[in-house]
Amino acid sequence: MKFFALMLCGLSLSASVYAADNEPISVSMVAVQASNEGRSVKYFGEGLQKVRSAIGGLDYDTFSKLTSIDTTIPLNEETKFRINEHYSLYLTPMSIDGQGRIRMRARLTITSRDKDKTVNALDTVLTMAPGKHLNLGGLRLDNGELVVVLTAREN
Amino acid sequence: MNNCSYTKDVERWFDGAAIDSDVESHVADCAACAEHLQFLKLTREAIGAVDVRQVIGDAQLPSFLAGIEEGVHTPRKRYTGLWAMASAVAAALIVTVSTMTILSPGPEPVGAQTVVEEYSTEIDGATAESFYTGEEETPTVWVNVPDGDMW
Secondary structure, three states: HHHHHHHHHHHHHHHHHHHHHHHOOEEEEEEEEEEEEOOOEEEEEHHHHHHEEEHOOOOOOEEEEEEEEEEEEEOOOOOEEOOOOOEEEEEEEOOOOOOOOEEEEEEEEEOEEEEEEEEEEEEEEEOOOOOEEEEEEHHHHHHHHEEEEEEEEEO | OOOOOOOOHHHHHHOOOOOOHHHHHHHHHHHHHHHHHHHHHHHHHHHHHHHOOOOOOOOOOOHHHHHHHHHOOOOOOHHHHHHHHHHHHHHHHHHHHHHHHHHOOOOOOOOOOOOOEEEEEOOOOEEEEEEOOOOOOOEEEEEEEOOOOOO
């Protein structure tokens, strides 16, 4: 009886550890158009409250949200996030370290107007602190530039 | 302690038993036996001074002895079950708390910072850089695109 109880306890612990190692990653992505319109006070459009602290230090006076998503993505698989008809973001979480930091590859791609060519406008490998923001940006977008704010956390 | 060989005879003589030896003359010569005899007398007087003496009658004796027997041989009550349960609960609590502590991600460790390992761009003429911005020192990877149409 005691043997079975111990075995059950061990199996439960193993299952918990296995589940923790294989849970997907929670990702938040907010795509922002940043521009300078001659404002004396920085303007943040609707839906940017969560990322205001991340983008507020950039040298722009107007920030407008293009799109955003909160989702979970699997480890070791590339997941695509469409930003608009030209830009897409691809995320590939590769590992999670002992401090909960997520090592991932992030690619911002741009597709030409005639849609016959796509290149990596920005390709980076980084280790993200859980729950902290990261900005990817600088690419032209209409009268401003694209800024993508990423947040990731182990689920 | 009186080690005199007459001690038993003195006690029997004190209780009124018939003694062959001349105990009385011995007590007069033996200081130890005289002292012992005095002790017996005082003890008898003290017992005699007790107002109510409990007497165990013959009919009560079996019950009296049974009570003593029970007191001597009945095992002391042990709280084995209670202690075992308390130990099991304590052990379960320790295991639960330890497991939660191990599996819980907990607060963000001090020094857990985002590290940009590498970055590049495939846009012709563009350069990429990494810096920190804002009061929160948000890590930023930036592409500097040259003037003109990217495509």
